[in-house]
Amino acid sequence: MRIAVPKEIKNNENRVALTPAGVKELSNRGHEVFVQATAGIGSGFPDEAYAKAGATILPTIEETYAAGDMIVKVKEPIEPEYKLIKKDQLVFTYFHFASCEPLTHAMIESGSVCLAYETVEKEDRSLPLLVPMSEVAGRMATQEGAHYLEKPYRGRGILLGGVPGVKPAKVLVLGGGVVGTQAAKMAAGMGADVTIMDLSLPRMRYLDDVMPANVRTQMSNEYNIREAIKDADLIIGAVLIPGAKAPHLITREMLKDMRPGTVLVDVAVDQGGCIETCTPTTHENPTFIIDDVLHYCVANMPGAVPYTSTLALTNATLPYAIELAEKGWTKACQDNAELRKGLNVANGKVVYKGVSDAFNLPYTDVDEFLASTAGSMSVD
Known part of the structure; x- marks a missing residue:
């Protein structure tokens, strides 16, 4: 198969979808790999490393898209890329369709095959290609939140862990999944007073057992959230419904109950956000303020630490990419x-x-679809 890796063009996205090691693995299996020039430079991988591993370096994004039967990316295609995606071309990346109707319609019209990292799901309902970036984003949420609590950024001017004789900051984490667990772990390590809210009693029992003493759990409901936000210094939204929009747990009118300088970090913003007032921001302009409450809503948080993120992501995606390349997408998915x-x-x-429901679009059962396309795709 011909596999192409374009350079990410989303604002401040420095990750890359394949490392030189991944290129080597695919090349050793007889597949052709094409990498756009400088695609890996932001993650610390020069073109020479890819060429040595067996990749063909292409100068432009147009040539790179044109070369591939399978496009392997990190972030969803943005508008300049829509026209580059061809009928029957497999695109393997994060899509988060439910939060972007124009992207959804563009991919439908392209006739391409869109396989989303974030909805690849194991039998135990874990999300193996979302977990690595959720781990990074969860840890970063606390790191960035602590940073923006500083007064020069119009935060409350409070140190997350406090000092002897001064109480630490209060951190509220909405969601006890991978993101929430990692965020709470970081906040606890920095000495904060942490509360995790979740709907699952078994999950809360688990967290109660494994977390340190400065982390407590609480049932997530509107009443408890309204009470907790009154004295929280940092609130981290970490709610995920795979492939669908996140629910709004904090509404616009709830901001009036927060203290000036409270910091909100919505890690779910690329799925629509679980805080109503959050809209996607970039690493160049990461924050905005509404009602004296600071919002940090960067949609590609792991892009700020691309070396760590690229290695973590490709460790997880490469086995699936190999299977797709070896079998073709139809057989691999069957x-x-x-x-x-x-x-x-x-x-x-x-x-x-979830995508159909988000935009009221006609839905085709995936098993019926695969049965109808069996044998229509071959592996080059």
């Missing part, structure tokens, strides 16, 4: 239920229910 759940949009049809 054989592997995890990959099958990653199919969102294919050949003009929406085959993931």
